[in-house]
Amino acid sequence: MNQEHLDRIRDYLIFQKLPLDILLEVEDHMASQVLNIQKSENISFDEAFLKTQKLWESEFKMTTYSAFYSEKIPVIVKKIxxxxxxxxxxxxxxxxxxxxxxxxxxxxxxxxxxxxxxxxxxxxxxxxxxxxxxxxxxxxxxxxxxxxxxxxxxxxxxxxxxxxxxxxxxxxxxxxxxxxxxxxxxxxxxxxxxxxxxxxxxxxxxxxxxxxxxxxxxxxxxxxxxxxxxxxxxx
The missing domain is CATH 1.20.120 (Four Helix Bundle (Hemerythrin (Met), subunit A))
Structure with a gap:
């Protein structure tokens, strides 16, 4: 996985409104998952990345946590x-x-x-x-x-x-x-x-x-x- 691929993953996570500390944790997991899918299924980065996005889809749905946040946040952020x-x-x-x-x-x-x-x-x-x-x-x-x-x-x-x-x-x-x-x-x-x-x-x-x-x-x-x-x- 080259730097361009890593940058695309990071940009995707920034788009999902993850704070930087959580973003860096998730980034490693997502990059590893994309790489594993690439190797196991022998497909391109784009295809593996798309499959990974679908696997993480539920984690990036927006939810509320009114005790501490006035705006909606991703489910994964609420959990952490x-x-x-x-x-x-x-x-x-x-x-x-x-x-x-x-x-x-x-x-x-x-x-x-x-x-x-x-x-x-x-x-x-x-x-x-x-x-x-x-x-x-x-x-x-x-x-x-x-x-x-x-x-x-x-x-x-x-x-x-x-x-x-x-x-x-x-x-x-x-x-x-x-x-x-x-x-x-x-x-x-x-x-x-x-x-x-x-x-x-x-x-x-x-x-x-x-x-x-x-x-x-x-x-x-x-x-x-x-x-x-x-x-x-x-x-």
Whole structure:
């Protein structure tokens, strides 16, 4: 298989709207499959490539994944995205759970509502500042994290760049949480006041969810950065 054939396969995959990181994975599989069909059936590249396209046809049908994409994406992209994002979500949940446990310990060790408010704000301030620090220390790759930034104007760099903006959502929510006192959780555990149960649950779990979103955004950012590093030879 010569370079012209490989270029045709890549152009076909770009036409199917595959992000570059997924494209490079699929490209190797498709090229091998075309070559195997050529050899086994003793046919030309064009014939083998056409047969391969038919075999992959169902993978390139457009589908929705509204949780992360506003536009339709190929089925194969959805499969890979779900698998990779599930890993990031599990990590985000685990780290946010640790933060929740720390929050409960802070309630236990607080001698007054005012002391817990300081702890509450300080803990959530960490999650407010973290995204800003990530951006500050990675300012050189700002142009590569735009939602619509494409490799040579033809293909998105990675599946992760579509959701970099999720950090903005998380950070905005954290800014509102930091302004709160968090008193209801303190009152529930320290005064056993059942009337504050609903507000206490909101006080505990709203920061948990917001922190999980922030962590997801940061992990997503670093996965995108890692992918960019791997793809640097193609840029």
């Amino acid at each position: 995205v779900k698998a990779r994002y599930n890993k990031i979500l599990k990590k985000s949940f685990f780290y946010a759970l640790i933060s929740l446990a720390i929050n409960l310990l802070l309630i236990y060790f607080s001698n007054s509502q005012e002391m817990y408010t300081d702890f509450f704000r300080g803990q959530n301030l960490v999650f407010l500042l973290a995204p800003g620090l990530v951006w500050a220390f990675n300012y050189k790759i700002r142009k590569y994290v735009k939602k619509d930034f494409k490799y040579k104007g033809r293909s998105f760099y990675s599946i992760y760049q579509q959701n970099i903006g999720i950090m903005v959502v998380g950070t905005t929510t954290m800014a509102q949480i930091v302004a709160k006192e968090g008193k209801y959780a303190y009152l529930l555990f320290k005064t056993n006041n059942p009337e504050s149960l609903l507000f206490a649950l909101v006080t505990l779990f709203l920061p948990f969810i917001a922190q999980m979103v922030v962590i997801f955004g940061i992990l997503n950012f670093f996965e995108h950065k890692k992918t960019l590093k791997k793809l640097s030879e193609f840029a």
